[in-house]
Amino acid sequence: MKILVCIKQVPDMESRFKVNGEGTWYEDSDLAWRMNEYDEYAVEQAVQLQSQGGGAEITVLSIGxxxxxxxxxxxxxxxxxxxxxxxxxSSHKRDPWEIATxxxxxxxxEGFDLIFTGMQSQDRGSAQVGILVAQMLGIPAVSxxxxxxxxxGTVTVKRELEGGTKAVVKVPTPALFTCQLGLNTPRYPTLPNIMKAKKKELTSIPAAQVLSEPAAVVSTRALFVPQKKGGARxxxxxxxxxxxxxxxxxxxxTGLVK
Structure with missing residues (x-):
């Protein structure tokens, strides 16, 4: 079984953000970085599945x-x-369609049986990339x-719906799943595993190899911090x-009360 896990590196949400010189994104030079929280659940789920046996191979993918x-x-x-x-x-300038492409x-x-992504990224929060990937590949997606x-060859999952309710869904593989908080408890890498990771294969390819221009379908025209409008009384x-x-x-x- 082959598993793909898509992850994104995002700023630590406790960082102090400033708009960059172009006025279209945040300045990234002085930020602390981490794996997107939702993606940690995706990685953990893949590793748990691998530990059940069956010779699963996990590939982790990231763009940036x-x-x-x-x-x-x-x-x-x-x-x-x-x-x-x-x-x-230029990954921060790309819309969800380009990233998914x-x-x-x-x-x-590549013949992946399962694809895991986070439900959304903590910086953009579009929650679109995973579903778009499944659509492009012509496989089922469960968010x-x-x-x-x-x-x-069958996966049974529970989906979180609005209002705290759950829906049970059963799909055949290959399929894609976007992972929500609470799916599992992501493990902390141990020192021996950190050392082993240094010897694992990590290949880089240029974006042009998997994406041909033209430019983005959607672009950010301006990013700014809202002005303060007074305080509470x-x-x-x-x-x-x-x-x-x-x-x-x-x-x-208001002039609405008589």
Missing amino acids: PDRVKEAMKKALAMGADKGLHIQDD MIANFARN TVVSFHYDG VLEGEVSVLVTQLVGILKEK
């Missing part, structure tokens, strides 16, 4: 500049067998997976007094 290899090395230390890095310094063009002739069971005192104050404020600010 050279620094994304650090996130890939973590995936290799968690248990993935090899990595495919699509070298692309690169992944699908690589995966199309927001919170429970996973593989039995031969705290009312204190007895309820009867507060009601009078509140009505007065509503009359003053």
Whole structure:
């Protein structure tokens, strides 16, 4: 069985963000970087499946500049067998369609039985890439997976729906799954596995090998921090007094209260 796990390197969400000089994305020079949280669940699920036996081989894929290899090395230390890095310094400018096209063009002739992605990335949050990849490959896709069971050529999963409800879905392989928080508990790479990961295959190919231009379907025209528009006003005192104050404020600010 062959498994592909697609991961993304994203800034640590505790970082202090600044808009870059072009005004179209954030400045990335002084940020701390990590593997996208949702993708950690995808890697863990693949490794758990591999541990069940059957000779599964896990390939981890990531698109971006050279620094994304650090996130890939973590995936290799968690248990993935090899990595495919699509070298692309302009990955942050690409829309979900382009990113999905690169992944699908690589995966199309590789014969993967299962493809795992995170539900969404923490920086863009489009939640589109995984589903687009499945569409391009012509295979089933199940999103927001919170429970996973593989039995031969069939996978049974639970999907998280709005309102906290769950839906049980059964699909044949090959298939793609986007992983939601709570699917599992991602492992911490041990020191021996970190050392082993250094010897695992990590191949880089140029983006042009899996994506032919023209340019993006969608591009970012401007990115900016919203301006502050004043603060809150705290009312204190007895309820009867507060009601009078509140009505007065509503009359003053909106003119809707008579």
